[in-house]
Amino acid sequence: MPGTKGAQREAVFGKVQVISGESGCRFPFCTSLLIDDELKALIDPGAGYQRLNELKHEVPIDIVINTHYHYDHIAYNHLFESSRIVINEKEAQCFRNRSSIGSLIGMEEVYGRAWVEGWLERIADPGAEQSPFSPQNNHNWWLSTSRVDGEYKWGDVMDFGKTVMHVIGAPGHSAGFSCMYFPGQGIVYVADLDLTDFGPWYGGSDGDIDLFISSCETIAGVDAELFITGHEKGILSRKDFRAGLKVFLDVIGRRDEKILSLLSSPLSLEDLVGLGPIYGKRYHEDAWVYMWEFIMVKKHVRRMVVRGEVIEENGRFVAAR
Ligand SMILES: [Zn+2]
Secondary structure (H helix, E strand, C coil): CCCCCCCCCCEEECCEEEECCHHHHCCCCCCEEEEECCCEEEECCCCCHHHHHHHHHHCCCCEEEECCCCHHHHCCHHHCCCCEEEEECCCCHHHHCCHHHHHHHCHHHHHCHHHHHHHHHHHHCCCCCCCCCCCCCCCHHHHCCCCCCEEECCCCEEECCCCEEEEEECCCCCCCCEEEEECCCCEEEEECCCCCCCCCCCCCCCCCHHHHHHHHHHHHCCCCCEEEECCCCCEEEHHHHHHHHHHHHHHHHHHHHHHHHHCCCCECHHHHHHCCCCCCHHHCCCHHHHHHHHHHHHHHHHHHHHCCCEEEECCEEEECC
């Protein structure tokens, strides 16, 4: 079994094969699923170029299904030139007009429309300068968002021959985020409800903390024996998934506490974000990491204002006493 710490990351369940991503499935790689049935499907081609390029020559993939539009789950869509590309109906616009990515992921919110135009020029250029901390300028963004051939909806049931897959809506990570449940095999692909030590990610403009929590509860209630994460943790039993989920969601409360402690005296949102409570300011040199920090901190602060834990006065925020 590949990977570290004994995590099981590859397995076959009927016609469904779990393909481990490079680098222990750490971002920007993810677990992919091959459905090698009468209809051949690949879910989230983010495992890595080499493995997926080999797969492409071994199995004629009819359809590529993306659980959501984030880079690590669509990166190698472009390898599958002769396959149908489908994504949830809420995010299909990302593949019709790439500037939609700028609105959803937060570039427009944090840097404005003109910055998104500059980003589109950078990803169109295979030679653009890359950041060590995010795949923001990776040319795969450009290649893999060039078309969409269909959309699915939450609640859809897809039949591949011997394998049936249910699409479960799980918004919060992104607005259209979907988990894929295979009742016949007793497995569910939970993608970015991934239980990583970093904690839940809702750092796009379309992310939502409370929806993230309720979606985790929905998925924990799915009648599956095994939960397949998109990153790092691998394939987990129902018991381990539920136990890990509690630890994972507890990170949200710890982020609140950290932000509250920084707001013992009033700070503007920009000053608070500049302290780097979630990512750490050393990573802010990457415009995307700063963007994620900004949006996540803003969501925490707004949520705590609604809860009465933080008070807003004259454009600054302070912990309520
Ligand atoms: Zn994601």
